[in-house]
Structure formats: C-alpha cells, structure tokens
Amino acid sequence: MPVPRSKMQINKTDQNDAEGLAHIVRTGWYRAVHVKSLDAHRARALLGARAQLVGMATRLSNHIRGILKTFGVLPGGVRGMRFDRRVEAQLIDPPDLQPIVAPVLTTWRQLRE
Numbered sequence: 001m002p003v004p005r006s007k008m009q010i011n012k013t014d015q016n017d018a019e020g021l022a023h024i025v026r027t028g029w030y031r032a033v034h035v036k037s038l039d040a041h042r043a044r045a046l047l048g049a050r051a052q053l054v055g056m057a058t059r060l061s062n063h064i065r066g067i068l069k070t071f072g073v074l075p076g077g078v079r080g081m082r083f084d085r086r087v088e089a090q091l092i093d094p095p096d097l098q099p100i101v102a103p104v105l106t107t108w109r110q111l112r113e
Contacts, residue, residue: 056111060104061108064104067097067100075090
C-alpha cells in the first residue's frame with residue numbers, strides 16, 4: 001500500500017530521522033526484539049559449519065559414484081566396509097581411473113575426519 005504524499009518525510013536529515021523514530025516509539029509501532037546471546041550465535045555457527053561439511057562430503061561421494069558408474073564400476077553397499085575402502089577395492093581393476101578418483105577420494109576422507 002503506497003504512503004500518501006502528505007505523510008512522507010520531506011527532507012531526510014538526522015533531526016527528522018530522530019523525530020520519526022521518536023514518533024514510532026510513542027505511537028506503539030515499536031516492539032522490543034530479543035537479541036540472541038553470543039553462545040547462541042556460536043552454536044548456530046557450529047551447526048551451520050557442520051551442515052556445510054556434511055553436504056560437501058555427500059556431494060563428493062555422489063560425484064565419485066557418478067564417475068565410477070560412467071565407467072561401469074559400481075561400489076555397491078558391502079556391510080562392514082567403509083565407502084573409501086570399497087572404492088579403493090573397485091579401482092584395482094581399471095587402473096586408468098585411479099588418477100581421476102584418488103584426489104577426490106582424498107578430499108572426501110579429509111572432510112570426514
């Protein structure tokens with residue numbers, strides 16, 4: 001909804017801004033806002049960082065699976081064997097995939113630490 005011209009502030013100055021803010025507080029348009037603690041910010045930052053790392057590791061493992069699938073190698077889900085061990089076991093047969101997948105697998109391991 002557009003503001004009528006009669007209600008608009010003519011000149012924007014510090015004095016007029018202060019008067020406008022004072023008017024807002026007097027008329028009850030202002031509502032206090034809870035400011036989060038530093039501990040809450042730290043916890044949120046930690047959760048965000050962890051979510052980023054988990055997402056990156058997931059994208060890398062999917063990328064590795066995609067590369068292997070393109071060349072007909074399926075790492076599959078073997079019980080009790082970690083993803084990186086399964087991939088290494090599959091890389092023995094086509095040795096030309098080793099230089100492609102090894103750096104990505106190393107990065108995946110570092111993200112999972």
